[in-house]
Amino acid sequence: MSWTARSLACLALLPSLALAGGSCERLVATASPDAPPFAWRDPAEPGRLIGASIDILSQVSGELGVKIDVLYTGRRSQALEEARSGRVDLLADAVLNEQDLTRLDYVYPPLAYNEYVPWVRQGANPAYGSLADLAGAQGIVSGKARLTPAFQAFAATHLKLTVAESLSQALRRLAQGEAQYAIAPRYAGAAAVEALGLTGQLVPTEVSVDRPGIYLAIAQDSACNDGWLRGQLAKKMTELAASGGIQAILQRNAERWKLQQQAAGATAKP
Template identity: 55%
Template sequence: MDLRLILSVLGLTLLPGLSVAAGKCERLVVTGSPDAPPYLWQDPQDPKHLIGASADLLQQVAGELGVKVELLYAGKRAQALEEVRSGRMDMLADAPLTINELQSLDYIHPPLLENDYLVWTRKDSPLVYNEVQDLHGHPGALSEKSRITPEFALFAEQHLALARTANLTQAFQKLLLGEVEYVVAGRYSGMAVAQTLSMANDLVAHPQPVDKPGLFLAVSHNSACNDPWLRGQLAKKMTELPASGLTQAALLRNIERWKTQLSQPPQAPVSAPKQ
C-alpha cells in the first residue's frame, strides 16, 4: 500500500525525511523573460501566458514527472526574477547562471537550453573571420537586450568595439548599411530576424559560437515545490534532453511560430523581441 495512503488512514503526517515523490508539488507556477523568442515570449493571443521553446520543453519534462506547469507572464525580466525570489512563483524557465542569485535560487544542471551567439557578417564583407580575435579593431554591433555571459561581456569591453542597438533589427540594419562590419547575435533569433526582414540572402552566420550562455531552470528557495526529489528528477531530464531530439524540434517549431507572428499585424501590445 502507498505510504501516503497508509499514513492518511492512520491520521499521521509524513516525517521530514519521508517526503513522497511530488507529494507537495503537483503544480509549478513558472515565469521568465517575456521578450526572448524563440526561447520564451509573451503570447500575443493570451498575454497572461508565456510561450516558446523553453515553455514547450518544460511542459514536456514536467508532464513526464506528473507535475503540471503553468507558464505565466510576470512583467519584465527583473519583475519576473523578483516574483520567483519571493516564492510567489516557483521557478524561472530561462535563468542565466549568476553567482549573486545562488542566494535565492537553486539552478538545475545542465541548462534546459544553450543560446549560441554567432558572428554575423555581410556576404560581401572583406572581413576575414576565423576566431574572435579577428574582430579586434573592427566596428561591430550587439542588441542591448542580448544576455551574454559575464565572461564574454568583459572580453567584449576590453577587446571589441561593439555599438549597442535597441534591438537586433537595428543591429542588422547597421550591418547592411555598412555602419558596422559584424553583429554578434543569437543563432536562432538571428535566423528568424534575417528571414523575416528578407535579409537572409545578404548575411552570413559564422558557425563557431563566440558565447554559449545557458538558459537554466531555477527554483526559488522560497518555493514549496523546492525539494530534492523534484530537483533530482529535473536534472535527470535535463541530462537526457540533448540526445532526445526534442530540443532542436522545439527550437525550429518556435522559430516558425515567431516568424508567423512577426508577419501578422499585432493584436495587442506585447514586449519587444529580446534578441
C-alpha cells in the first residue's frame, strides 16, 4: 500500500470528535509535502510531514489541550482537496485563495509571510530597486512557487519568466547564466543556495516582489469548526507572533531542511 493510500485509510480511523463545550479533543491536519520551510516530507520517514507549520500547529494545539494528528495525504493539490472536502479538519500551510473562502476559514494572523525576492549572481550588479526594474530582464521561477494572484498577473504581463521544475533547478540555472535573476523565497532560497554549494555565488536582492501569507485554515465542513476553536487559534497565533516564537521556528526549520538537502546531496555523490 502506498503512503498516500495508507494515510487516507487512516483518515477513516481518526474522526473529529466534538466536545459538548464546543471544543475538540482531536484534530486531523495535513499540509503540502513540498513547501519548505513550512512543510515537507521527512526523508527518513516519507509518510510523515515536518516543518515550521507543523511545529507551530503542534505547539498551539498542545497549549489548547487538543490532540493533533498530521497526515501526509499526497501532493499539494490533494492536501488542499482533503481540507476543502472536510475529510481533514485543518490545512497547516494554506495560501489565501478567494475561491476557497467558501470552504475554508482562515485563521488570522497568518503564521508567517513567505517573502519572495529576486536572487542574482554575485557581482552582476543589477539595478533592481523595484519590481518594475525586472521588466525586460530574463528571469526564472520554480513551478512549485506559491505566488499571489496579483503577482502572477503582473508577471504574465510585464516579466519574462521561464519555469523550472523546482527551486533547486531554478537556482542552478541562474548560477549557470541561463537567467539574470530567479524569483525565490528568502528563507528557502538561502537554505537551497547553501545546500547546493552556491554560497557566495548567488545572493538575494532587497526587492520584495511578493509576500503571500501562510495560514492555518479550518475546513468549514469540519465537525470541530466552531467559534471556540477559531478564537483560540487566533489568540495563540497572535501571542506566538508577538513573542518572536514564529521567527525562531522558521529559522530552525530552514536550517533543518538545508541540512537534509546537504545530506541527500552527499549520499547521491559517487
